[in-house]
Amino acid sequence: MPPPLVERTPMASSHAEPSGSSRIHGGEWRAVALSFTYFFCVLAAYYVMRPVREQLTGALGSTQLPLFYAATFVATLLLTPVFAGLVARYPRRAVVPAVYGFFIACLLAFVPLFTSHGVLSPRALGTLFFVWVSVFNLFVVSVFWSFMADIWDEAQARRLFPVIALGGTAGAIAGPLLTRTLVSVVGVAPLLAVSAVLLALALVCAVLLGRWARVHGGRRHEPNHEGAVGGGMFDGLKQVFANPFMRSMALLMLLGDCIGTINYALVADYSGMAFTDPVSRTRFFANMDLSTNIVQVVVQLTLTRWLLVRHGPAPAIAMWATVTAAALLVVVFAPDPHVPVIGPMPWIALALIASRGFAYGMLGPARESLFTRVPRSLRYKGKNAVDTAVWRFGDLVISLSMNALRVGGVAVAGFAGMAALAAAAAGTLGWRLGTRATAAAAAATDANVATPAAGSRA
Numbered sequence: 001m002p003p004p005l006v007e008r009t010p011m012a013s014s015h016a017e018p019s020g021s022s023r024i025h026g027g028e029w030r031a032v033a034l035s036f037t038y039f040f041c042v043l044a045a046y047y048v049m050r051p052v053r054e055q056l057t058g059a060l061g062s063t064q065l066p067l068f069y070a071a072t073f074v075a076t077l078l079l080t081p082v083f084a085g086l087v088a089r090y091p092r093r094a095v096v097p098a099v100y101g102f103f104i105a106c107l108l109a110f111v112p113l114f115t116s117h118g119v120l121s122p123r124a125l126g127t128l129f130f131v132w133v134s135v136f137n138l139f140v141v142s143v144f145w146s147f148m149a150d151i152w153d154e155a156q157a158r159r160l161f162p163v164i165a166l167g168g169t170a171g172a173i174a175g176p177l178l179t180r181t182l183v184s185v186v187g188v189a190p191l192l193a194v195s196a197v198l199l200a201l202a203l204v205c206a207v208l209l210g211r212w213a214r215v216h217g218g219r220r221h222e223p224n225h226e227g228a229v230g231g232g233m234f235d236g237l238k239q240v241f242a243n244p245f246m247r248s249m250a251l252l253m254l255l256g257d258c259i260g261t262i263n264y265a266l267v268a269d270y271s272g273m274a275f276t277d278p279v280s281r282t283r284f285f286a287n288m289d290l291s292t293n294i295v296q297v298v299v300q301l302t303l304t305r306w307l308l309v310r311h312g313p314a315p316a317i318a319m320w321a322t323v324t325a326a327a328l329l330v331v332v333f334a335p336d337p338h339v340p341v342i343g344p345m346p347w348i349a350l351a352l353i354a355s356r357g358f359a360y361g362m363l364g365p366a367r368e369s370l371f372t373r374v375p376r377s378l379r380y381k382g383k384n385a386v387d388t389a390v391w392r393f394g395d396l397v398i399s400l401s402m403n404a405l406r407v408g409g410v411a412v413a414g415f416a417g418m419a420a421l422a423a424a425a426a427g428t429l430g431w432r433l434g435t436r437a438t439a440a441a442a443a444a445t446d447a448n449v450a451t452p453a454a455g456s457r458a
Contacts, residue, residue, distance in 0.1 A: 337412050
């Protein structure tokens, strides 16, 4: 039987603060502003370079995705134990800046590869850059949320994570806007330097936030609240198999990955057919990212804050799954899912925008709030293994399966139907995880309330 996942119930917290449960308290403003800016810079840096990666994928076609995903899986499988080893031996204040410093150096090293013709073939550069950006995305975002779960307690997470996630949303909107504006003026390579500057600003925010957490953080009274986690290099991978909660989170990740990989492959194929040059493909993907992130911010400002704070993660995950399945079923039954419906966007692109927008705006904060209720070792090692190695394993298996199914005659409608089924399964699993967490929290709260009462009667 899995251990309790929570310490307090959402209902208990909302009863304590019926009118202000989602508000930022006085002493939290500086840290929330730093967290907001930190996440803004991380996702802006990623979304500046993401369209560059996507146009390379569109040029080569989705049948090449298994190669990309295999290389990414190997890279993450090698780096996950390295990260676990770092957090086992060094304190948080050393590990987090080291991770971001490493990725800044790599970004700057890529600039001459995009400007020097003939150094790498388009296929080699496309593979290398796809792998690096995929690893970058997994590690920097995973480290960010591990850091957040390490400085905010469970009650703060429910109130503040939707607000902090808006920083990422703002960055995810600013990134595509920067790319769309700059790519026609400066070209592709200088965009990588823009990403490096944004990531350097994120590093500064992380350092300042760490200093605040040592004095004011919600977990500062916990033993070893920022020290080395201890243990071994392979603990994270072991926890995925040994811990019931981590197994469930890994399965939820794989189901979500099935949706994302299928959607992404269909859109990559469309972009390769519809656009013939790198600039137009880059602009198309920047526009799609911008649309996705507008959906995300609307969802976060309305539904997510209400659902997550008042009702917990279960209904938020279920709503994401419902919207995603509905969008995919539209693709299944559309007469021609490649015909543009809104501007250059066909049904397959609109389905990706809807599923990603709700995943980033609703599923993300709900899922991350679950990790605030587990020990530090799981927050850093197990979570990182799920967010990196498990995710990229799913990419590889799903893309290989798609290529095999294409040989058997499966087309767009068939793949969209499979992704809709995955959404239904993910919603069911997420509902069970969320309700089990809430039930465990209620039991823990009742026990905490009953103990002093028994003592007073004695």
